[in-house]
């Protein structure tokens with residue numbers, strides 16, 4: 011069966027309520043319908059699920075969806091059922107009679123989609139039974155879990171190799187949001203995909219704004235950030251369980267509904283807090299990196315990194331949890347040299363290959379935090395992608411270029427101090443030591459090395475140590491000093507640095523950025539709408555969601571509500587045109603929402619006095 015792209019728009023609107031495909035979706039769906047094996051790398055929020063859900067609806071048989079995220083299956087299936095799609099799941103959360111009923115349904119061919127975890131699928135006898143189900147497609151979600159090279163290897167995924175033997179003629183689709191070249195090849199090989207069509211979408215997330223702020227007083231900065239966004243929901247990532255706990259407590263005390271989430275908590279408390287966040291009962295979750303895998307909340311409006319992430323890949327994944335619904339969302343990283351030093355100290359206690367890799371990754375993370383270049387371009391470059399434009403218009407460096415100042419004298423002082431120290435001791439020292447010498451510190455290291463006898467001792471008392479640290483990082487960035495190879499992060503002059511020192515060249519430095527809440531400008535993906543109506547529609551959505559005992563976003567996304575509050579459809583037919591309103595949702599919720607809009611318009615229009 012060959013399908014042309016045009017035909018697909020009708021079922022897309024009918025079942026999912028969308029007029030347009032996201033990038034690559036149409037191609038992937040078409041290939042799947044034509045029976046090809048497909049490998050698809052789509053970023054978080056790129057609409058991965060639709061790639062197998064739409065083909066499942068257009069064919070007679072069953073699509074098996076393999077996913078490791080048991081906690082998510084219920085939500086995914088609820089979302090499909092709310093759109094009128096026959097879907098079910100099998101996992102350990104079901105009691106025996108419920109599981110049996112679902113098995114009977116499968117044998118009778120009542121379902122279009124079955125969600126199942128790999129360990130269950132590979133149970134004795136499961137696949138044999140599945141042979142009777144007219145399986146049309148097998149979709150492997152989070153496919154990177156099959157690869158040892160990936161960051162989330164799960165041994166039970168390895169068993170999925172057997173699928174090809176059991177179902178030699180059923181097309182397979184492997185999907186992931188994260189995979190390096192090596193992992194990609196491994197997935198195709200392990201799953202024995204045949205002549206697979208590979209789709210790799212851009213890693214760019216146009217609706218996310220990236221900002222890095224110097225971490226001066228982390229709690230006050232965070233509170234200010236949250237208070238400036240009183241109705242928005244988001245995640246704050248912390249480095250330790252302790253911070254996650256205490257931060258949530260402090261925020262609660264200051265009137266911000268927040269709950270912690272980390273691996274040290276009881277499973278029951280963890281899921282309770284997660285559930286409260288998914289259902290918008292608390293608007294902030296303070297979490298360690300244990301939180302997030304498979305969190306499907308589309309209206310996460312911000313992700314704050316309270317501490318420095320260990321590597322760019324993790325940072326990208328964590329920030330990627332913001333703005334899945336395509337609306338503008340913010341990523342803020344609080345950055346301090348102290349955080350870097352802490353991590354370096356920790357790594358310096360180890361000296362194996364793993365620690366070397368971790369050090370290299372940390373250096374890249376620090377370079378990202380300190381760059382004056384576009385952050386989007388820097389992130390994309392990390393994933394091997396070129397950003398074609400000068401400015402992205404949605405990162406701090408593009409939006410607010412930093413002020414610069416003539417730093418010639420400061421640079422001379424710093425460079426000559428590095429030079430004198432090395433000359434005196436025969437080897438180089440770390441940045442901390444250099445700034446201690448510059449500011450005339452009285453440490454044991456300085457006294458025992460005789461560095462208080464240097465001509466540069468105390469010549470930088472006009473600045474604080476913190477400011478010298480920043481200047482040191484600028485000089486690193488400019489390539490005038492470099493971190494010497496070896497276990498300790500010591501700094502030494504580069505040939506360019508020697509040149510500058512000798513010829514007293516003019517050096518321009520950038521000022522430390524300040525964090526200020528600025529008036530917002532229009533951002534990518536923004537839907538301007540009547541905010542009062544949006545609030546009313548949100549309350550209505552909440553009421554319906556509570557009645558059905560599902561998270562609010564399963565009823566309608568924030569993006570759909572904003573569309574409604576912008577277009578204000580007063581008749582059912584117009585309401586059906588809103589993106590995200592499919593046939594089933596129109597039937598179930600259309601009347602209530604249209605009534606709410608009409609009621610709002612009636613109260614808003616001033617009554618005309620008739621004499």
Ligand SMILES: [Zn+2]
Nearest residue numbers: 384402405408
């Ligand atoms: Zn930028």
